[in-house]
Amino acid sequence: MDLARFARDGDESAFEEIMRRYSPRIFQFASRFFRQRSLVEEAAQEVFLKAFTELGKFEGRGSMEGWLTRITTNTCLNILRSSKRRPELTVSDLTEEQNDWVENKLADVATERHKASERSEVAADLAARVLETLSPDDQLVLTTMDGEDASVKEMVALTGWSESKVKVTAFRARRRMREKVEKLLARKTKATA
Amino acid sequence: MSEHITQLIEETPLASLSDSDLTAIRTHVRDCADCARTFAAAQIATLLLKEGVTEVFEPSPFFHTRVLATLRERQSANEGWAWSRLWRSASALAYSMVAAVALMAAVSFAIPATSSLQELTSAYAEDSVILDQGEPLDDQVSDGHILATLYSVDEEAAR
Numbered sequence: 552m553d554l555a556r557f558a559r560d561g562d563e564s565a566f567e568e569i570m571r572r573y574s575p576r577i578f579q580f581a582s583r584f585f586r587q588r589s590l591v592e593e594a595a596q597e598v599f600l601k602a603f604t605e606l607g608k609f610e611g612r613g614s615m616e617g618w619l620t621r622i623t624t625n626t627c628l629n630i631l632r633s634s635k636r637r638p639e640l641t642v643s644d645l646t647e648e649q650n651d652w653v654e655n656k657l658a659d660v661a662t663e664r665h666k667a668s669e670r671s672e673v674a675a676d677l678a679a680r681v682l683e684t685l686s687p688d689d690q691l692v693l694t695t696m697d698g699e700d701a702s703v704k705e706m707v708a709l710t711g712w713s714e715s716k717v718k719v720t721a722f723r724a725r726r727r728m729r730e731k732v733e734k735l736l737a738r739k740t741k742a743t744a
Numbered sequence: 745m746s747e748h749i750t751q752l753i754e755e756t757p758l759a760s761l762s763d764s765d766l767t768a769i770r771t772h773v774r775d776c777a778d779c780a781r782t783f784a785a786a787q788i789a790t791l792l793l794k795e796g797v798t799e800v801f802e803p804s805p806f807f808h809t810r811v812l813a814t815l816r817e818r819q820s821a822n823e824g825w826a827w828s829r830l831w832r833s834a835s836a837l838a839y840s841m842v843a844a845v846a847l848m849a850a851v852s853f854a855i856p857a858t859s860s861l862q863e864l865t866s867a868y869a870e871d872s873v874i875l876d877q878g879e880p881l882d883d884q885v886s887d888g889h890i891l892a893t894l895y896s897v898d899e900e901a902a903r
Contacts, residue, residue: 566815567808574803582800591801599811600818653788660787671795678796681789697757698793718755725754725786732792733785 555615559606570599573619580620583694584627584687586679594630598623617708624691624709631687640684642735648673649680657736681731689724696721749779758790 557565574595581594601622602609609618645653652673682690695701695709706717749772752765761769773780 563812567812570808570811574807578803579800582798586798588801592804592807595803595807596811596814600815603815656788656791657784660784669795670797674792674795675798676796678792679798681792693793694797697759697790698797700757700759722754725757725789728789728793729753729782729786732789733781736781736785736788 555606555609555611558603566603569602569615573616574599576616577619577623580623581627583699584631584690586675590630594623594627597626597630601626620709621711625711628687628691631690640680640731640735644680645677645735646673649677652677653736681728681735684731685724685727688720689727692717692721692724693728697725749773749776750782753782753786758786759794 554565554569558569577595577598578591581591581598585591585594598619602619605622609615642650652671682693685693691710692706696703696706701709703714703717703721706712706721707714710717712720749769752761752769756765769779769783773783
């Protein structure tokens, strides 16, 4: 709170200390939304500039990290909303590796050996391509709740949404994501047949 | 039953489903092709989200310096903007004050001094006309008149 007060009074070194402490967390969080370093940096910079101008609104009731994370969520959602890019994804768009990954996983699923393994670059690429076709809110809910096992309460704290909005958004996002994958699988089956 | 299965899959992340729910789903999908497709797609989607966790970037060493520089840049831009906004709102008042001063200067210096002296002289002349009245009016009778009238009345009585 002291740091926030000093920074609010124009103490640049206090603000620099805030950035030094919290920028790794902000970068980590913004990385969920963007796969390019330049975009993550752009979002993180916007977060700190916004935080500086809004320090007066930080009353110290919650943690500084929580406050900054919420600003990050809103900033990243706004950047995604402004890009308005929702390209459709078809099987023909998939690379050979992505096709292989889907086939392997389908086989695992069929034999009930489908525990998630380590992070895979191919899965990350494919996940990003599928998520790109969804709305920013859907992307946030899916990556945070289904990807990183965040609870509904954590999502409420993160977004400022009501509990029911989180649940409804998650429900619909799962349906949309599942439908996209289902479509992809159906076309894939047709293509192989 | 199909709707129930779909709802189960969509309400909760697959990783958080209870064992009894998972058993119920697996038992059902053996005989239901639609739900089997739905379940397989949901599983692939979950695997994508789990294994496809994006790379986490670290802030570069120059990140803080760059943010501070941008902050200063925006602050100075905002100051300039604030001055221009102040000028925009106050310019009408400033212009009207300048116009008023110019008008007063014109009144003071442009009209010749002689004419004002003449006006002053004539004003005094009018005053003297008012003050130097010849015969007093009836209701402004002088003391001399009153005394003269009283004496003449007394003298007439004595006679």
